[in-house]
Amino acid sequence: MDIFSKYNYEEICVDLGINIEDLLCLIEKKTIPKQIERAEYTIVHVTEKFKKLIKQQQVNGRKSLQTVRYYINFINRFEQFVYKVNPEMSIYSLNESLFDDFLLTCQPRQETVLSPGTINTYIGILRRLLSFAHYEGYLDKDLRYRFERHSTKLLPRYYQDSHLKAMLEMTKRKTHAYLWSTILWFLLGTGCRVSELINVRVKDFDIETNLLYTVGKGRKERYIPIYPHIKEIVLEYLYLTGVKEWNKGLTGYLFARDHGVKRERKLSVRSVQYQVHDIITKLGFDRRFNVHSFRHTFAVNCLRAGMKIEYLSQILGHDNPATTYTYIQLLPIDLKSEIMNKFPFPLEKLVHQIYGTGVYEHGQHSDGDRPIYH
Incomplete structure (x- = not known):
């Protein structure tokens, strides 16, 4: 018999850090399958499933064609790298160390390193992949914490x-x-x-x-x-x-x-x-x-x-x-120009506030080299 509930079981699973199958096992008082079974899922298996989801999101209008192509291109290159290292590598092996090794294989043609912005984009895709893996039960816990975006400062890139x-x-x-x-x-x-x-x-x-x-x-x-x-x-x-x-x-x-x-x-x-x-x-x-x-x-x-x-x-x-x-x-150079256009700010007034005296007179000294104010 179907049982209807007011509770959102998907939200409960997210809060508890478990998947829907485990929750159903708890409700039905069944034994939760051993976690080692989930560890058998490979990175390639999960990425293939993830690509299907991304493509479906494009069909549903949730992602643009350009975004989907970018995701698929990155994931395909990452899969090729994993195949060369170990095609049977577990999804649990996906960490920053593996990602760093991958980055060494994808240097842009005319640059020595990838830009911080590009690396952050890659990290964002991997975080979504791990979130997907956890939600679908390929992982028994959320491993997104392994990939933190790096703080980047966008350099000025406007035309004169x-x-x-x-x-x-x-x-x-x-x-x-x-x-x-x-x-x-x-x-x-x-x-x-x-x-x-x-x-x-x-x-x-x-x-x-x-x-x-x-x-x-x-x-x-x-x-x-x-x-x-x-x-x-x-x-x-x-x-x-x-x-x-x-x-x-x-x-x-x-x-x-x-x-x-x-x-x-x-x-x-x-x-x-x-x-x-x-x-x-x-x-x-x-x-x-x-x-x-x-x-x-x-x-x-x-x-x-x-x-x-x-x-x-x-x-x-x-x-x-x-x-x-x-x-x-x-x-x-433009920052200097903008600031200089606002100069001079009332420096003399500032000096007066600091010293409680008059304006500094250039070239006039007393008591040795001490400047005279009036």
Whole structure:
């Protein structure tokens, strides 16, 4: 006979640190299977099950295709590494030491080490894997504590005006120069992520309300003001690519590989990244610059113009203003400029408060080298 209960057994299992099978055994007064049986599950067995879950989350709309591809790519590489070490390695063997050995096998092509941000992303995936393993009963306890994210400080990566001028000049030498020039201006004037840029529809660029509609991480919707200069550039680009008049019925992609009003073939993230990387490389810029640097540049420019951090956070799609602060760190040379523009602060008043005397007179001394104030 089925028994219905008001209790949420899944939440109870999480609180107790056990899985649903063990709880049912306790309720039915059965003996819990020996833990050694669970230890027989291999890393590869669990990762294969985990990949199926991730793919299903993409089907259900809980994860984007780009995120799923990133997860699967990482897990596949990690599986290949485990196969070489020991294909029968238990899921209990998944720890930081094994992860460190894996990192040594995946150095990027032109760098000596992986960035802290990339390592933290990998750690996040492994933590989700262990959480999944615990929930499904492949582990008898939660082992996520083995992987702690490292504290990282995002370095300033925004373009100077001279950078932007050189990059825009470089787009003139490219095939479909109008396309790549418009994309650079669009990124600079909206702060969009590249994954958002490629999914913008013509109708989303609403020239009647002067608002750009976009969907960001976690399928969060937001609106971004359209600056007049960006509006002019995009409308000219649309005219050149077959959209003679904008209207709300145009559902094709704003930045498309095909021209006309249908515009069904959107650009890929990789193609935009490649074109920007090619420009950066040819100009000899610091290799830390990339497409995402336009988002940093947008944030810094908004801050310099006096925009409140709360409004900037909303435009960027950040739930927490603390996240926005990581985007607006100034480069040392700009920090110096900003500070010097605010100088001189009333140093003489500060001296008076400290010494209780007058302003220091340069070159006047008494009692040896002691300065005189009046």
